[in-house]
Amino acid sequence: MSLITPEVEALLYLFAAVAFILALKGLSSPKSARRGNVIGAVGAIVGVVTVFLAEELKNIGWILIVIGIGTIISIPASRMVKMTQMPQLVALFNGVGGGAAGIVALLELFAADSFGFLLAVAFTVFVGSVSFSGSVVTFLKLQEVMTTRPVLFKGQQYVMVILTIAALAGAVIVILDQNFVVASLLMAVGLVMGVLVVLPVGGADVPIVISLLNALTGLAVAASGLVLDNTLLLVAGTLVGASGTILTRAMASAMGRSVTNTIFGAFKGGSTAGSAEVSDRPVKSGSAEDVAILLGYAQRVIVVPGYGLAVAQAQHTMYELAKALEEKGIEVVFGIHPVAGRMPGHMNVLLAEANVPYEVLQEMDEVNPQFKTADVCLVVGANDVVNPAAKTSPGSPIFGMPILNAGEAQQVVFLKRSMRPGFAGIENELLYEPNTTLLFGDAKDSLGKVLSAVKAL
Amino acid sequence: MEEIKILTYFVLAVFVGFEVVSKVSSTLHTPLMSGANAIHGIILVGSIIVAGHADTAWMLALALLAVLMATVNLVGGFVVTDRMLEMFSGKKKAQEGQAR
Numbered sequence: 001m002s003l004i005t006p007e008v009e010a011l012l013y014l015f016a017a018v019a020f021i022l023a024l025k026g027l028s029s030p031k032s033a034r035r036g037n038v039i040g041a042v043g044a045i046v047g048v049v050t051v052f053l054a055e056e057l058k059n060i061g062w063i064l065i066v067i068g069i070g071t072i073i074s075i076p077a078s079r080m081v082k083m084t085q086m087p088q089l090v091a092l093f094n095g096v097g098g099g100a101a102g103i104v105a106l107l108e109l110f111a112a113d114s115f116g117f118l119l120a121v122a123f124t125v126f127v128g129s130v131s132f133s134g135s136v137v138t139f140l141k142l143q144e145v146m147t148t149r150p151v152l153f154k155g156q157q158y159v160m161v162i163l164t165i166a167a168l169a170g171a172v173i174v175i176l177d178q179n180f181v182v183a184s185l186l187m188a189v190g191l192v193m194g195v196l197v198v199l200p201v202g203g204a205d206v207p208i209v210i211s212l213l214n215a216l217t218g219l220a221v222a223a224s225g226l227v228l229d230n231t232l233l234l235v236a237g238t239l240v241g242a243s244g245t246i247l248t249r250a251m252a253s254a255m256g257r258s259v260t261n262t263i264f265g266a267f268k269g270g271s272t273a274g275s276a277e278v279s280d281r282p283v284k285s286g287s288a289e290d291v292a293i294l295l296g297y298a299q300r301v302i303v304v305p306g307y308g309l310a311v312a313q314a315q316h317t318m319y320e321l322a323k324a325l326e327e328k329g330i331e332v333v334f335g336i337h338p339v340a341g342r343m344p345g346h347m348n349v350l351l352a353e354a355n356v357p358y359e360v361l362q363e364m365d366e367v368n369p370q371f372k373t374a375d376v377c378l379v380v381g382a383n384d385v386v387n388p389a390a391k392t393s394p395g396s397p398i399f400g401m402p403i404l405n406a407g408e409a410q411q412v413v414f415l416k417r418s419m420r421p422g423f424a425g426i427e428n429e430l431l432y433e434p435n436t437t438l439l440f441g442d443a444k445d446s447l448g449k450v451l452s453a454v455k456a457l
Numbered sequence: 458m459e460e461i462k463i464l465t466y467f468v469l470a471v472f473v474g475f476e477v478v479s480k481v482s483s484t485l486h487t488p489l490m491s492g493a494n495a496i497h498g499i500i501l502v503g504s505i506i507v508a509g510h511a512d513t514a515w516m517l518a519l520a521l522l523a524v525l526m527a528t529v530n531l532v533g534g535f536v537v538t539d540r541m542l543e544m545f546s547g548k549k550k551a552q553e554g555q556a557r
Contacts (some may be wrong), residue, residue, distance in 0.1 A: 020496050021473055027492040027538075028481040034542040037492055041535040044499055048531075051502045057509025059517055066508075066521045067501075070528025078537035083544070087487075089537055094494050097530035103523035104503040107516055116460050211486075214494050221497045222470075226463055228503050234463065235470045240497045242474025247481075247490055254483050344486035352544040363483070 002054050009054035012046055013232040019043025020236050024243055047232050083350055084310045087342040088142035091210050095135025098217040101224045101237075102128025102187055108227045109183050115175065120226040122171035125183055128220040129190030130197070131213050137198040138210055142342060148206075151199040163193050202397060205262045207343040208252050212259065215244025254338040255401050283419070286437040288446060291378075291413050292453030294437065295321075298375035298411075300331045302367060304404050305351065307341050308381020308417060312443035315354030318380060321451045322360070328454075333360050335367035335377075335404050337385035368405050377409035381416070381443045387428045397426060412436045415446045488541045495534025501527035 004012075020043050026036015057063070074093075081089050105124030112118045140146045170186035173179055201209050218240025225233025252259045295301060309318060322332045334356065340347035351361060362370075371377060379386055386406035389396040406412055407430050414431060416438060430436060439446050481489055504527045508520035 016499075020499075021477060023492060023496065024474070024477045024489070027489045028478055028485065030482075030485060030545060033485060033488055033545065034539065037488075037495075037535060037538045037542055040492060040496055041539075044496070044501075044531055044535065047499055047502050048505070051505050055506055055509055057505070059508055059511060062517065062521055063505055063508050063524055066524045067528050070525045071532050074529040074533030075536055078533045078540060081537070083541075086491075086537060086541065089533070090491050090494055093498070093530045093534050093537070096526035097494070097497050097500055097534075100500045100504050100523040100527035100530065101497075103519055103526075104500065104507050107507045107511070107520055107523075111510075114460075116463075211490050214490055214497070218493070218497045221500045221503075222467065224500060224503050228506055230503060230506070231466060233499060233503050234466055236496055236499045238467055238470035239474040239477075240493045242471045243478040244474075244490070244493055246475055246478050247486060247493070250481070250483070251486055254486075338483040338486075343490070345484045346487050348484045349487060349541050349544050 002056055004050075004053045006054070009050060010231070012050040012054075013230075016043040016047035016050070016232050017235040017239075019046065020239055024239060047236075050232075083353055084307070084341075085143070086349075087207065087210065087346065088139045090343075091135045091138040091142060091213070094210065094214050094217055095132045095139065098128045098131025098135065098213070098220055100128075101217065101220040102126075102132065102190070104224050105220075105227055106180075106183055106187060108224075109174070109178055109180055112178070112227060117227055118175040118178065119171075120223040121183070122174045122186060124220045124223040124227060125174075125187050126167055126171065126190040127216055127223070129187045130194040131217045131220060133191040133194030134198045134209070134213050134216075135194075137195050138206055138213065141198075141201075141206055148202070150202045156196065156200070160193070160196060163189055163196070167193065201262060205255075205257065207339060208248060208255065208257065208259065208262045210343070211244060211248040211251050212262075215241050215248055218242075218244050251339075251344050254344055257401065281432055283431055283438050284434070284436060286413075286439055288439060288449035289453045290437060291415075291439050291450050292457060294376050294411055294413060295325060295330070295378065295450070296328060296454050296457040298330055300370070300374045301325060301333075301376045301378060302371060302374045302406075302409065303332060303334045304377060304379045304382050304386055304406055305334060305336070305340060305347055306380065306382020306385060307346075308383075308415075309443050310341060310347070310350045310381070312381065312445075314380070314442075314444035314447050315351055315356070317444055317447040317451060319351075319354050319356050321447055321454065322356075324451060324454050328457075333362050333367060333370070335364065335371075335406075336361050337364055337382070337404050338402075340382060340385055364402060364404060371405045371408040374409040376411045376413060377406040379406055379412065379414045380447070383416075383428055384426070386430060387426065388430055389426060389428070392429075406430065407433065410435065414438045415443050416440055417442060488538055488545075491534065491538040491541060495531060495538055498527055498529075498531025498534050501531050503527075 023040025222237030504523035511517035
């Protein structure tokens with residue numbers, strides 16, 4: 001028996017749906033973001049409690065145990081993950097959500113009784129599994145368990161065409177026949193297609209793909225709401241699907257890429273197929289003392305932080321160095337590329353963690369005109385975001401991506417681990433310029449040495 | 458009639474979804490994506506319904522797998538978003554500290 005009337009159930013679901021809208025609204029502005037997230041969490045709790053009150057459920061013991069296990073797994077995982085590894089965690093969470101939606105729809109196959117509902121089942125089973133396996137591949141790429149470069153094999157596009165036809169045929173059979181075996185096969189096709197869609201995507205485009213898969217999971221959840229006749233799932237899933245689509249486009253334009261190119265570009269032979277070869281052309285490398293002298297006698301320094309800085313956990317040392325330079329009367333600003341790190345805005349989160357004050361962080365449009373008047377541009381663990389190939393060579397995979405004009409500064413200093421190309425896997429011409437100095441080594445070590453050398457000046 | 462009602466909800470939610478995130482700075486893209494990611498963890502509600510109606514052992518097992526996955530999505534999603542945003546508010550505190 002249900003403990004609450006359908007009217008109360010509907011009102012509670014409405015409350016949860018409004019909470020989700022307010023959560024998204026809140027997350028769009030820095031001031032209200034944290035509160036927005038809490039409102040969303042409250043909405044989720046209300047939604048979950050409501051389902052226990054409203055539905056006649058068996059197996060409640062089992063369900064509660066499994067929810068407990070899931071909570072015990074996920075809270076420490078999210079609390080303890082390093083901020084640098086957060087993008088892959090988000091990808092993983094997205095994947096399991098999509099997988100859950102797929103399973104829910106598969107199990108509801110026999111309960112569906114109309115054309116519309118069966119269509120929704122087929123859609124959710126397929127899209128949910130694409131999202132699951134696609135997210136897993138994204139996770140593996142970000143974790144660098146597998147190569148970050150595009151993976152293509154001969155005839156990949158034909159395989160995709162065949163699988164698409166198979167998926168469509170499977171969907172038709174599911175709708176006409178309510179056949180469970182075919183629905184399971186549809187799920188399998190979805191899993192394979194998810195892998196094949198993400199494999200050819202190059203490292204630099206991975207954030208866009210995460211966002212796209214996020215929107216897809218939203219749509220799968222919305223369709224599962226249709227299957228279960230549950231308005232909360234329908235509305236929440238649609239909200240995520242719609243806002244995720246907008247967000248994907250915003251991210252893509254911040255990176256100067258189109259969403260279709262990101263997904264299909266590699267099939268056409270363009271996109272982010274870079275080379276991983278390390279060239280042996282001469283570069284000018286210097287010692288920490290050389291770099292300290294360059295910095296110590298400058299008037300204006302622009303720091304361009306990248307993922308390498310974050311991986312080395314060097315944010316704090318970086319900020320120490322900035323403060324030491326400021327004490328000498330040198331002006332220091334940080335130029336933040338919108339996609340510095342692994343996701344848009346990721347670098348802001350990482351620097352905020354190191355308490356770098358907000359005013360010295362400047363966005364790309366703000367900082368770009370200042371490079372001409374800067375004496376030194378210090379590039380720490382960044383590569384692709386200052387690569388002039390994005391402007392000069394139309395054949396380059398990153399062509400069209402807005403970059404920070406580091407090359408316009410009087411002197412450019414790169415702190416790099418090695419000559420290995422960046423995440424996008426392409427060579428950076430800036431490294432070979434005569435006014436470029438390279439300091440090899442772990443970013444934290446290098447910065448520490450430069451810091452003590454600056455203090456000794 | 459039922460289908461029309463569902464379509465109405467769907468279309469309205471699409472517009473709301475477009476509208477709420479239309480003007481967001483790239484600084485907040487990551488937390489926003491992560492927050493939206495947490496919200497679709499509400500598929501937990503669907504997983505609970507399916508698990509609660511499961512008649513056979515294997516259906517229950519599959520449904521409980523969905524419950525587990527959805528819980529991880531929902532709980533983990535909100536916690537990790539909060540952690541990201543904590544960094545931003547920590548920054549504000551540091552700023553206030555400097556102003557003083």
